[in-house]
Amino acid sequence: MFTITAPDTTQLAQVRDKINHKTKPLGALGQLEDIATQLAMIQQSDELVISQPHLLVFAGDHGIAQHGVSIAPSEVTTQMVMNFLAGGAAINCFCRTSDMALQVIDAGTKLEPDDHPQLIKQRLGAGTADFSRQPAMSRDTVTQGLMYGAEAVARVHQQGCNLVGFGEMGIGNTSSAAALMAALLQLPAEACVGRGTGITDAQYEQKLSLIRQALLQHEAAFDDPLSILACLGGFEITQITGGMLKAAELQMTVLVDGFIATAAALIATAIQPEARHYFLYCHCSEEAGHQRMLEHLAAKPLLDLGLRLGEGTGAALALPLIRAACEFYNNMASFSEAGVSV
Numbered sequence: 001m002f003t004i005t006a007p008d009t010t011q012l013a014q015v016r017d018k019i020n021h022k023t024k025p026l027g028a029l030g031q032l033e034d035i036a037t038q039l040a041m042i043q044q045s046d047e048l049v050i051s052q053p054h055l056l057v058f059a060g061d062h063g064i065a066q067h068g069v070s071i072a073p074s075e076v077t078t079q080m081v082m083n084f085l086a087g088g089a090a091i092n093c094f095c096r097t098s099d100m101a102l103q104v105i106d107a108g109t110k111l112e113p114d115d116h117p118q119l120i121k122q123r124l125g126a127g128t129a130d131f132s133r134q135p136a137m138s139r140d141t142v143t144q145g146l147m148y149g150a151e152a153v154a155r156v157h158q159q160g161c162n163l164v165g166f167g168e169m170g171i172g173n174t175s176s177a178a179a180l181m182a183a184l185l186q187l188p189a190e191a192c193v194g195r196g197t198g199i200t201d202a203q204y205e206q207k208l209s210l211i212r213q214a215l216l217q218h219e220a221a222f223d224d225p226l227s228i229l230a231c232l233g234g235f236e237i238t239q240i241t242g243g244m245l246k247a248a249e250l251q252m253t254v255l256v257d258g259f260i261a262t263a264a265a266l267i268a269t270a271i272q273p274e275a276r277h278y279f280l281y282c283h284c285s286e287e288a289g290h291q292r293m294l295e296h297l298a299a300k301p302l303l304d305l306g307l308r309l310g311e312g313t314g315a316a317l318a319l320p321l322i323r324a325a326c327e328f329y330n331n332m333a334s335f336s337e338a339g340v341s342v
Contacts (some may be wrong), residue, residue, distance in 0.1 A: 001146065002245040004274045007041040017038040021334045031302060035280065035325035041160070042253055042278060048326035052161040052278050053319060054101045055255075055312045056089060056152055056243060057084060060235035061110040061127030062172030063136065064214075069207040070171045071197050074127065074190055078111040084169070085116045091167055094316035095305045096276070100165070105152055107145070108235035109170075122148040124235040131179065132210040135231045141302065142230045142238055149242025157250050164247050165255035165282070166240045166264065167312020174287060177263035179232040181289055183222050184266055185296055186342030189215060194259075194288030197308060225270040233267075239269075240264040248275035255315035255322075258285035258307060262293050269297065280322065282306055 019033050020026055029034065039048050061074045083089045084104045095102040096270045106113055108124040115121075124145050128136040134326075137145075153164055170176075174196040181192040189211045195204055218231040229238055241264045247254045256265045256279050269276045277299065281305035284291060294301060302318045335342050 002150070002249045004245065004248045004272045006274045006277050007251070008044060009041060011044070012037070013271055016330055019329065021336070022328065022332045023335055023338050023340055029328060031300065032321065032325040032328060033320055034300070035120050036329040038255060038280065039322070039326065040329065042251060046167070046292035047330050050163050050323055050326060052101065052156070052159055053163045053165070054103060054156045054161045055091065055095050055167055055171060055316055056103050056105060056156070056237045057167040057312055058105045058107045058149070058171040058236035059239075060107040060173070061170055062176055062234050064132060064175045064210060065172030066130060067132070067206060067210055068202055069175050069199065070110055071199055071212065074171045077169055077252050078109045078113050080169050081106065081109065081113045081119070081154040085118055089311060090313050091311035091316060096315055098316045098319040100319055103152070103156070105239065107148070107239045118179040118309050120152065124148070124154065124160055124238070131176070132217070133213045135221070136176070136233050137230055137235070137238070139226060139230045140268035141145035142226050142233070145235060145238030146245070147241030147269060151250070152239070152245045153246040153250070160258055161252070162245070163253040163255065165257065165312050165315030165319070166243060166261050167257055167315065168236045168240060168260045168310055170234055170236050173234050173236065175207055175211060176232060176234040176237060177260045178289060179214055180217055180228060180237070180263045180267065182211065183228045183232060184225065184270060185293075187292070190291065196287070204212065220265040225267050229267055233296065237264050237267075241267045244268040244279070245272055245275055248272065248278040252278065254279045255318060256281045257312045257315045258283060258310055259287040259290045259293070261298070261309055261312070262290060265299065266293060280318070282318035285291050
């Protein structure tokens with residue numbers, strides 16, 4: 001479905017040598033040096049460029065939400081989609097601040113949003129099935145969702161975008177992400193399930209019980225990542241996964257946001273391990289289990305701000321740091337250029 005190759009590392013030593021001879025002590029720019037090195041491998045260029053960066057927010061609803069495992073009902077997903085389109089959400093603010101284009105994609109909300117010039121409709125249905133009782137979706141729906149996500153990325157790539165971030169909106173999607181994490185990493189539910197955007201103790205126990213039930217019910221079908229996605233996934237998570245894989249195939253840089261987006265990255269790398277070379281992890285979420293997911297992916301996030309919102313907010317906030325890494329790599333003088341003795 002996707003053909004992904006790891007970046008050519010022939011010039012890795014030269015890239016590191018260039019960074020090491022900048023007017024600074026060795027390693028003094030920390031993770032910015034890691035970012036610059038990764039971007040140099042992805043772009044295969046002497047000069048790093050961030051071109052037409054985009055943030056794609058995918059929205060979808062979850063059947064599991066009917067059990068009250070979130071602080072809000074499913075209708076809020078569509079209400080927030082309209083807020084994104086009106087420019088009033090946190091992600092709108094941060095994209096404006098970071099000079100990042102924003103696109104909103106309806107992957108399958110319970111209530112279909114009104115048409116809007118800035119809304120892309122790629123609906124897989126009116127929300128997934130309740131995965132505590134039956135598979136969230138069919139295997140064919142997973143395939144269609146991956147293709148929809150890939151098409152969204154291909155469109156922005158054709159506009160000149162070489163860096164794409166992924167955000168999401170979906171009441172109940174931390175339940176789906178936690179279940180996916182538990183199945184993929186073969187962990188008990190309690191190691192993966194958190195409180196989302198702030199549920200009560202009773203809601204947490206209900207959420208944990210339902211995910212345990214789902215893991216037991218579908219265990220025999222956990223043959224591969226796509227089957228796990230069909231059993232436990234969300235329409236927005238599926239399309240994000242396809243988008244990430246397409247971006248890696250196109251050798252774009254991928255900004256991975258928080259818990260939900262990292263669950264998609266976990267699936268994407270399980271499908272195509274070489275995709276990992278194109279992923280930059282933007283922040284460490286407050287959601288329980290996210291740190292463990294990041295450790296499994298050997299990911300070192302750029303920010304730790306106590307975020308637990310989703311929407312791609314961490315990706316938008318991380319973009320200025322990535323631009324800073326490009327700037328120092330391109331324009332910071334070397335010791336010889338600056339006439340500085342070492």
